[in-house]
Amino acid sequence: MAAAAEVQALLRFLTKDARIPLAEAMPKINALRKQQLNTPENIAKADEADVQSVFTDEKVLKQVINAAKRVSNPKKRASVQSSAPSSKRVRTELGPADDEALLAPPQTDVPLEKLEHVIIETNRAPLFLAFTITVLAYTHPEQPVSSRWSLAQGVVSAGAQSKAKYLGLTSGPTAEEDGWAQGQPKVKIMGREIAVMRRHVAGDVDGDATTPGNAFWALDLEALRKSNGPLIAGKDLKRSSGPPIHNATAPRNYLLKSMMIIDPDPALASETTEGNGAMAKKKSTHEVVRKKEEAAAMMLKAIDAVCKSWTSVLTPEQLDQRAQTWYTRVRPDVEQGQAGWGQRGQVRLADILRLRKG
Incomplete structure (x- = not known):
């Protein structure tokens, strides 16, 4: 049950916070867990090279790392959400x-x-x-x-x-x-x-x-x-x-x-x-x-x-x-x-x- 909860939490983070499509996020779950990158906090603290071994695409890598730092820091998350220009979010x-x-x-x-x-x-x-x-x-x-x-x-x-x-x-x-x-x-x-x-x-x-x-x-x-x-x-x-x-x-x-x-x-x-x-x-x-x-x-x-x-x-x-x-x-x-x-x-x-x- 604990493993299932961990998988679901990782899945929510990747799809909701890092905005990765579900079909693309699912294959990354096992690789993240094997490297103990099983929470946003662990991803935020990890060496970029370790995260890059899972997310080889540079753009996706930045999305995941930035999302992990944002989720791990509630103040930063609130600041980003309130300051983002609406026109940019629409695009x-x-x-x-x-x-x-x-x-x-x-x-x-x-x-x-x-x-x-x-x-x-x-x-x-x-x-x-x-x-x-x-x-x-x-x-x-x-x-x-x-x-x-x-x-x-x-x-x-x-x-x-x-x-x-x-x-x-x-x-x-x-x-x-x-x-x-x-x-x-x-x-x-x-x-x-x-x-x-x-x-x-x-x-x-x-x-x-x-x-x-x-x-x-x-x-x-x-x-x-x-x-x-x-x-x-x-x-x-x-x-x-x-x-x-x-x-x-x-x-x-x-x-x-x-x-x-x-x-x-x-x-x-x-x-x-x-x-x-x-x-x-x-x-x-x-x-x-x-x-x-x-x-x-x-x-x-x-x-x-x-x-x-x-x-x-x-x-x-x-x-x-x-x-x-x-x-x-x-x-x-x-x-x-x-x-x-x-x-x-x-x-x-x-x-x-x-x-x-x-």
Whole structure:
């Protein structure tokens, strides 16, 4: 019971205080506990190198350390909350939704025949996110790219919350089970209905004239429950914290840092691999980030090739259903139960490309 309480407390700290998405936070729990970084106080007092061994992304590392120091010092926490400019907090919640180009999924020029030889290491959550964001371009093409990222994150988060409860990592009803989605419009994506709120979008998004009110944000039901609602779309945009939605930048950033190419085709080695041992340590942070983005781009291109090959014979609803099956067929093998949560494994792009319509 004590261990479960410790896990739940760490999870609350990472998701609520450090603002890390649930699917990204869960894999870090065991690593933090192994290093005795099991409380915000311990994280705040630890050497940065120890914390960095768990959070290798520099931006996330700063988020965690700053949150730990803030939580450990109530006076500092109160000061930060009262002094933060409201306009900045709104942008943090909403993301740069007005600049769709910045939110475009990464692309690669590597041809499909070379992708056949690529193996990518990742865990299940970002792979599911990759499938979802790709499929949405075909099943909901009327949605601007910012909405697709938000909707994809809504699906991934809902799945992660249900899985965490099933594994005993969290307790009590989810916000959805608690009724916070009642009365809200819903959209079915990858077999799961998620609550959404309408948003105003100017015309000509992604080359299409999107009618105002025809696009959506995915609601963050857990945030809505914490704020004790109600959600009033016309007024929430003016609140200092913004509406309780899944913003578009978080899932994109998560996907871009969650994949890495391993054992690639020799012809790609000099272009795309990170390397091992001492040589890898010498590479710049920028170079590592670029290679992770390239891995994500390759994954998305492989999935897109599959979706595109079926669009002429499947309806959007059928494509959504088929995509769920495709994901389960190629997802990495992991251990059963809690040990498998966040565990990384191999995904062969050849297995994905094999799903194309013959």
